[in-house]
Amino acid sequence: MIHIRRDVCGYCGACVSVCPRGALELIDAYLTVDETLCKSKCKICSTVCPLGAIELEEQ
Amino acid sequence: MKEAYDVLVVGGGPGGALAAKAAAEQGLSVLLVEKRPAIGAPVRCAEGIGKEALAEFIEPDPKWIAADLDKAVLIGPDGTKFTIGNNHSGGKVGYVLDRKVFDRELVWQAAEAGAEIQVHARASAPIMIDGKVSGAVIHQHGKTYEVRAKVVIAADGVESKFAKWAGINTTVPLTELETCAQYIVNDIDIDERANLFYISYTDAPWGYIWVFPKGHRCANVGIGIAGTKSGEGHRAKDYLDRFVAREFPNGKITELIVGGVSVCKPLECTVADNLIIVGDAARLSDPITGGGIYNAMYTGKLAGEVAAAALKKGDTSKMALMVYDTTWREGPLGHALARNYAVKESFIKMDDAKFNSIIHSMSDLSLDEITVKSLVIAIFKANPWLALELPRLLMTL
Numbered sequence: 479m480i481h482i483r484r485d486v487c488g489y490c491g492a493c494v495s496v497c498p499r500g501a502l503e504l505i506d507a508y509l510t511v512d513e514t515l516c517k518s519k520c521k522i523c524s525t526v527c528p529l530g531a532i533e534l535e536e537q
Numbered sequence: 538m539k540e541a542y543d544v545l546v547v548g549g550g551p552g553g554a555l556a557a558k559a560a561a562e563q564g565l566s567v568l569l570v571e572k573r574p575a576i577g578a579p580v581r582c583a584e585g586i587g588k589e590a591l592a593e594f595i596e597p598d599p600k601w602i603a604a605d606l607d608k609a610v611l612i613g614p615d616g617t618k619f620t621i622g623n624n625h626s627g628g629k630v631g632y633v634l635d636r637k638v639f640d641r642e643l644v645w646q647a648a649e650a651g652a653e654i655q656v657h658a659r660a661s662a663p664i665m666i667d668g669k670v671s672g673a674v675i676h677q678h679g680k681t682y683e684v685r686a687k688v689v690i691a692a693d694g695v696e697s698k699f700a701k702w703a704g705i706n707t708t709v710p711l712t713e714l715e716t717c718a719q720y721i722v723n724d725i726d727i728d729e730r731a732n733l734f735y736i737s738y739t740d741a742p743w744g745y746i747w748v749f750p751k752g753h754r755c756a757n758v759g760i761g762i763a764g765t766k767s768g769e770g771h772r773a774k775d776y777l778d779r780f781v782a783r784e785f786p787n788g789k790i791t792e793l794i795v796g797g798v799s800v801c802k803p804l805e806c807t808v809a810d811n812l813i814i815v816g817d818a819a820r821l822s823d824p825i826t827g828g829g830i831y832n833a834m835y836t837g838k839l840a841g842e843v844a845a846a847a848l849k850k851g852d853t854s855k856m857a858l859m860v861y862d863t864t865w866r867e868g869p870l871g872h873a874l875a876r877n878y879a880v881k882e883s884f885i886k887m888d889d890a891k892f893n894s895i896i897h898s899m900s901d902l903s904l905d906e907i908t909v910k911s912l913v914i915a916i917f918k919a920n921p922w923l924a925l926e927l928p929r930l931l932m933t934l
Contacts, residue, residue: 488793488794488795490581490696490795490796490797491694491695491797492714492717492795492797494695494697495696495707495709495797496710496797497708498708500708503696503698506573506574507579525711525764525765525767526716526767527716528772528796529772530774
């Protein structure tokens with residue numbers, strides 16, 4: 479599972495544009511993840527984040 | 538909010554605003570929805586734009602112009618500078634905008650033309666009938682509305698979802714997404730009429746650092762790096778913090794801005810049945826500069842006009858809307874994007890020794906015209922060896 483650190487996120491949408499599964503969405507001023515779509519294996523979102531707001535949690 | 542409109546525009550940035558305005562001016566009923574509570578905020582932009590480009594759409598107004606520029610300065614890895622434009626260029630170069638005010642002005646103009654504007658109104662899904670976009674589900678203030686539209690214009694920016702929901706692959710490859718961080722820094726010594734571009738693999742891998750003045754002793758200081766160069770301990774903000782500590786140790790940071798800019802090729806096709814995609818959502822930001830305001834305004838306006846013409850003929854199929862795609866793609870915008878993509882591919886992976894060598898070679902040159910094309914031609918003239926290394930690029934100029 480990915481964990482969004484809301485106090486770090488700048489809700490910029492960089493991660494949304496690169497997510498290959500369309501699992502992320504910027505709703506107004508917060509980022510959401512659709513866990514049915516995210517397989518949290520690719521780590522693309524946590525890599526691209528300019529602030530380091532996305533962490534991968536061990537199951 | 539009504540149940541049906543001729544045109545629904547998703548997103549209230551420059552692309553959406555120009556689309557809504559153009560469609561409303563043609564007498565169409567238009568709804569523009571912006572998911573955020575305010576137009577123009579938060580800013581996701583370095584705010585630079587060329588004067589001539591801007592003049593195609595709007596009279597300059599001091600209300601939303603933060604700085605008036607007469608030169609651009611490229612700074613190589615070793616600090617060598619190359620200045621384009623000069624004090625004789627008569628301030629033709631460009632502006633740094635105040636996007637918070639600028640975007641609001643554009644949306645006001647759309648409203649004045651007759652478009653309905655709804656803020657804090659989020660499109661959460663397209664309404665699909667027989668596989669064709671026929672409107673959108675809109676959430677606003679805890680209520681859900683089904684809004685029908687004959688044409689939807691997706692102007693939902695880099696974090697675009699609408700086209701993806703409609704079945705179009707809009708995913709940006711990680712290596713072609715510039716991940717960006719920017720501070721507004723106050724109380725710093727800067728040339729208030731010069732945009733600075735720092736080119737250095739060490740300081741900004743596969744990207745660049747910019748210092749764009751925003752008035753007296755104040756500038757947007759930002760960085761973009763390739764998504765694949767980002768990671769724990771070396772993210773865009775980490776690079777930016779190092780740069781600011783070095784160059785502006787006494788600067789006062791008054792705003793943090795983050796964002797993503799695509800530097801990939803545009804979407805393969807920017808229309809579908811009853812759907813037009815504009816600006817950043819269509820991946821139309823410039824692959825070299827990252828600039829997207831003009832491209833969004835141009836395609837937004839074009840989308841509004843094409844939607845109106847198609848509606849008058851009663852045919853908003855993909856075939857009927859294709860004229861939008863071919864007009865921008867085969868016109869100056871499409872050519873500039875294709876050329877600048879080739880330029881980016883050729884230069885982005887150079888090491889600092891090569892960047893230094895190129896900028897040294899230019900030190901005696903003067904260049905008045907600030908365009909990617911004129912710059913690259915000058916680089917080729919000063920560095921004939923590049924023609925051997927980048928023959929394909931030479932062909933595109």
